[in-house]
Amino acid sequence: MRRARGRWPDTMEMIRELRLKREFKKVFNIRLLRGFLSIVMFVVLWQLVVFIKVPYLENLPYPKDVAVGATEAAGSRTYWFGWGISLSRIFAGFIIAQIIGIPLGLAMGISKAFKDYTFPVFEMLRPVPPIAWIPLAILFWPTRELSIYFLVFIGAFFIIVINVIQGVSNISVSLKWAASSLGARPKDIFWKVLVPGSLPSIITGMTVGMGVTWNVLIAAEMIAGQGGLGRMTWEAYTNNNIPFIVVGMISIGVAGYLCSTLVRWLGEKAMPWKKRF
Amino acid sequence: MISRLKAGVTDPHLLRALTGILVFVGLWYLFTAVLNLPRFKLIPNPIAVLKDWFSLMPASGRSIFTKVYYLDIAYSVGRTLAAFTLATVLGVTLGLFMGWNRTFYDFAFPVVEILRPMPPLSWIPLAILILPGVEIAVVYVTFIAAFFATVLNTLLGVFSIDKNYFLAARCLGSKPKDVFVNVIVPGSLPFIFTGLQIGMGISWMSLVAGEIIAGKQGLGYAIYEGYFLYQFEHIISYMFTLGILGYMSSAGIRAAGRKLMAWESRRRGA
Amino acid sequence: MATGVQNNQGEILIKNVTKIYDPEGVHVVAMKDCSFDIAAGEFAVIVGPSGCGKTTLLNAIAGFDTITSGEVYLDGELISSRDKQIKPDVERMVVFQNGALFPWKTVMENVIYGPVVQKRMKKREAVDVARKMLHQVGLNGIEDKYPEELSSGVQRRVEILRALINKPKVVMLDEPFRGLDAVAKTVMHEFLMDIFCESPRTMFFITHDLDEAIFLGNKVIIMTTRPAQVKKIVHVNLPWPREHHMLASETYLDLKREVLEAVHEEAKKAFEAGEREMA
Numbered sequence: 001m002r003r004a005r006g007r008w009p010d011t012m013e014m015i016r017e018l019r020l021k022r023e024f025k026k027v028f029n030i031r032l033l034r035g036f037l038s039i040v041m042f043v044v045l046w047q048l049v050v051f052i053k054v055p056y057l058e059n060l061p062y063p064k065d066v067a068v069g070a071t072e073a074a075g076s077r078t079y080w081f082g083w084g085i086s087l088s089r090i091f092a093g094f095i096i097a098q099i100i101g102i103p104l105g106l107a108m109g110i111s112k113a114f115k116d117y118t119f120p121v122f123e124m125l126r127p128v129p130p131i132a133w134i135p136l137a138i139l140f141w142p143t144r145e146l147s148i149y150f151l152v153f154i155g156a157f158f159i160i161v162i163n164v165i166q167g168v169s170n171i172s173v174s175l176k177w178a179a180s181s182l183g184a185r186p187k188d189i190f191w192k193v194l195v196p197g198s199l200p201s202i203i204t205g206m207t208v209g210m211g212v213t214w215n216v217l218i219a220a221e222m223i224a225g226q227g228g229l230g231r232m233t234w235e236a237y238t239n240n241n242i243p244f245i246v247v248g249m250i251s252i253g254v255a256g257y258l259c260s261t262l263v264r265w266l267g268e269k270a271m272p273w274k275k276r277f
Numbered sequence: 278m279i280s281r282l283k284a285g286v287t288d289p290h291l292l293r294a295l296t297g298i299l300v301f302v303g304l305w306y307l308f309t310a311v312l313n314l315p316r317f318k319l320i321p322n323p324i325a326v327l328k329d330w331f332s333l334m335p336a337s338g339r340s341i342f343t344k345v346y347y348l349d350i351a352y353s354v355g356r357t358l359a360a361f362t363l364a365t366v367l368g369v370t371l372g373l374f375m376g377w378n379r380t381f382y383d384f385a386f387p388v389v390e391i392l393r394p395m396p397p398l399s400w401i402p403l404a405i406l407i408l409p410g411v412e413i414a415v416v417y418v419t420f421i422a423a424f425f426a427t428v429l430n431t432l433l434g435v436f437s438i439d440k441n442y443f444l445a446a447r448c449l450g451s452k453p454k455d456v457f458v459n460v461i462v463p464g465s466l467p468f469i470f471t472g473l474q475i476g477m478g479i480s481w482m483s484l485v486a487g488e489i490i491a492g493k494q495g496l497g498y499a500i501y502e503g504y505f506l507y508q509f510e511h512i513i514s515y516m517f518t519l520g521i522l523g524y525m526s527s528a529g530i531r532a533a534g535r536k537l538m539a540w541e542s543r544r545r546g547a
Numbered sequence: 548m549a550t551g552v553q554n555n556q557g558e559i560l561i562k563n564v565t566k567i568y569d570p571e572g573v574h575v576v577a578m579k580d581c582s583f584d585i586a587a588g589e590f591a592v593i594v595g596p597s598g599c600g601k602t603t604l605l606n607a608i609a610g611f612d613t614i615t616s617g618e619v620y621l622d623g624e625l626i627s628s629r630d631k632q633i634k635p636d637v638e639r640m641v642v643f644q645n646g647a648l649f650p651w652k653t654v655m656e657n658v659i660y661g662p663v664v665q666k667r668m669k670k671r672e673a674v675d676v677a678r679k680m681l682h683q684v685g686l687n688g689i690e691d692k693y694p695e696e697l698s699s700g701v702q703r704r705v706e707i708l709r710a711l712i713n714k715p716k717v718v719m720l721d722e723p724f725r726g727l728d729a730v731a732k733t734v735m736h737e738f739l740m741d742i743f744c745e746s747p748r749t750m751f752f753i754t755h756d757l758d759e760a761i762f763l764g765n766k767v768i769i770m771t772t773r774p775a776q777v778k779k780i781v782h783v784n785l786p787w788p789r790e791h792h793m794l795a796s797e798t799y800l801d802l803k804r805e806v807l808e809a810v811h812e813e814a815k816k817a818f819e820a821g822e823r824e825m826a
Contacts, residue, residue: 011565011567011576011579014565014567014615014616015567015569015574018567018569018574018615019569022569030383031379031383034380034383034384035383035384035386035387036387037384038383038384038385038387038388039387039388039391042388056407056408056409057407059406059407060403060407113293116289116290116293116294116297117293117294117296117297117300118297119294119297120294120297120298121297121298121301124298124517124520125520126520127478127481127519127520127521127523127524127527128516128517128519128520128523129481129482129484129485129486129497129519129523130482131482131485131486131489131497132485132496132497132500132515132516132519133516134489134500134501134504135500135501135503135504135509135512136320136512136513136516138504139319139320139504139509140316140317140319140320141316142316211394212482214396215396215397215398215422215482215483216482218396218398218399219396219398219486219489219490222398222401222402222490223486223489223490223501230398230399233399233402234402236402237402237403237405237406242403242406245402245403245406246403248399248402249395249399249400249403250395252395252396252399253391253392253394253395253396253399254394256394256395256396257394260394439647441643441645441647442647442649444609444611444635444641444643444647445641445643445647445649446649446660447610447634447635448609448635448636448637448639448640448641448710449637449640449660449661449664449665449709449713450636450637450661450664450665450713451664452664455664459649459652459660459664460649463649463651463652464651466651538651539693540650540651540652540693540694540695
C-alpha cells in the first residue's frame, strides 16, 4: 500500500491493511502448509520403505492396502459391532470409576482424618499396573465382561481420585473463609465452593483417565476379551491379515481420540467461566 | 529422647495409616479365609500370600528366596529401563527441538499428533510381526508409550516458560543456540521431570501388558502363567512387587529431579 | 541534566507513532500520532493511565513488537517503522516488570550472562567486573544464591546490574519497583540514582508512582488515555543528585500538583471510557 509522499495513512486505512493481512494469512498459512506437507511426506516415506524392502519394515503393508482394508471394514457389520462393544465397555468402566472415585476423592480431600486412614492403602495399590490385575479380575468376577469392566474401572479410578484430591487442596483457603463469613453453612460450602472449585481437576482427571482406559481396554481385549476393537486387531494378527491390523490400530486411535474430545467438550461446557479468560 | 519416640509412635497420622492398612488386610483375610464368600473362593488369603512370598520352599516356586523371583524382576526391570531410557532421550530431544524451532514444530507436530492417540498396546500385533524377536517387540511397545508422553510433557514445559525470559535473553545478546541452552533446557526441566514420572508409570503398565501378551519370563508373564497353572499365591505377591518397583523408580526420578533443579528447592521459605 | 554521556549516545526520537491492535475484528487504536524526544543521557519517565501505550513504545524501541505507522529513531538511525523493525540488542536493554532474572542461574551467572554470551569478556574477567559492581552497591555475599532465595528488592537490583554491565545506550524499565513496599522503594531510588549519576545513560522509565516519577526524572511525560498521545511534558528542574529532603520543597510540590492534575484528568477519562465499554 503506497502512501502519498509526506502523508501519514489515516486510521481506517491502517485497519483495512491489518485485516487484509490477516485474511491472507488464513488462506496461505505457511504453518498449515508445512503440516500438510509433512503428512504427505510421511505417507510417501512409508510407501518407499516398503517398496525398497528396508529390512524388517518391508513387512509393513502398503498405504494403499491399508486404505482398501479400511473401506472393507467400513462396510462390514462386525466391524461396527466391534466399535459398539468397545465403546460400551469403556463407558461402563469409566462412568463407574467416576461415580465411586469423585466422592471418594472429595472425602479424602476434605477430611484429613479420612485421608489418613485410606490414603496409605490407596497409594499401595495405585502403582500396580492395571493389566496386572487381569488374572485376579478373571478369578473374581463371574463373567468376562464384568472383569473387563473392572479393569477399565481400575485404570480410571486411581487417576480420578488423585486428581480430585489435588483439586480440593488447590482451592484457596480464602475462598472457604469468604464463603463462611458470607453466611454459608458447611453444606453450602461443599456444594457451592468445593465442588465447583475442584471441577477443573475433575475434568483433568477424566481426560487423562479416558486416555489410560483405552490403553487398558485394548490390552484386556487382546488378552481376554471377546469382541471389541482390540480383539479384532488381535484376530487380524492371528489370521495374518496385516493391513487389517493397521486398520484396527487406526480405528482404536480414532475411537480413543473421539472419546477424549467428548470428555474435553463436556469439561468446557461444565466450566463456562473458564472460557472467558 | 523417650518423649520423642513416644510422640513418633503416637503420631495420629501414623496411627491412622496403620489402622487403615490393618482394616484392609483384615477385611481381605475375613472375606477369603474366614467367611469363604463364594466370589472370593479362588482369591488367596493374605496369610497364604505372605507365607508363600517369604518362604524358603514356596509352592509356587517363586519367593524372595528363589532365584526365579529375581530373574523375573531382572527381566522386567531391564526391559523397562531400556525402553524408558530410549524414550527419554529421544522424546526429550524431540520435544525440546519442537519447542525451540517453529519450522521443525510445524513439520513434526501433525505426524506426532496422529500417531499419539493410538494406544501403545495396539502396536503389539504389528510390532511382533515386524520386529525381530519378541523381546524387541515388547521393549518397542513400552518405548512407544513412554515416548509420546515424554514429548508432550517436554513441549508443554517449553511452552510454559515465561515469554519474558526469552525477551531478556535476546536483549542480552543471545543467539538462538544460547537461548536453547540457557532458557529452553533449564526452563522446561520441571515439566520434563513430571513427564518422566508419568512416563515411568506408563512404561511399567505397557511392559506388563506386553509381557502377558507376548513375552517369556518377567513379572507380568509370571503373573499370567500363575493364573494358567492355578498358582495364585504368587499372583498377588508379584502384583505387590510391581507396585514396589514402580514406586521406587518414580522416587528415583523425583530424587534426580531435585538434584538437577537445585534452584527449585531453595526457594525462599521452602 | 546529567552530564558526561559518552559520545552523546542514546537520543530517541518518537515521530507520529500509531499502534492499532486488531484481534478478530474489534480494532483498538492504542496510540495515535504520538511524538516526543528524549535527549542523550536523559532520565525520561512515562506516566499515564493503564493501557495508554507506554508498553507499545517500549516494545518498539526494544524490538519486541512492531508499530502500525510512524517512525522511531535512535541516534539518527531508524529503528522502527511500519516496514522496518529492529531486533532486540544489547544497546537497548530492558528491565522487566515482574523480574526476569533466570531462576535457574545464580546471581553471578545471571549478571555475567550478557558479556559472556556476546563473547565480549572471558568468564573470569566478567566475574571480576560483576563482583566489583555488586560490591559497589553493597550487595555482598549473594553471588552463589538463586534469585528465589532473595527478597524482591535485591532481585530488582541484581536485574538492573545485569542490564548495566552491558553498557547499553538506552535502559528501559517497565514499572520495575511496582509492588515493593514504600521503604524498599526508597532504597531502590537511591540505588538507581547513584548508578545514574555515576555513569549516565538514557533512561526510559515507566511508572504509576508520581512521586517516583518526579524524584527520578529529568522530564515526566504524561500520556493521555486511549488513543495515547503526549498530554504534557513536565521538566523537573530539581538539582542533581536528588535527595529525599527535596520531596518536601516548594518546587517539588508545584511539580507534583502539575503532574497530578494532568494525570487525574486522563484517569477520569479512562475510567469513563471503560465504563462505557462495559455498558
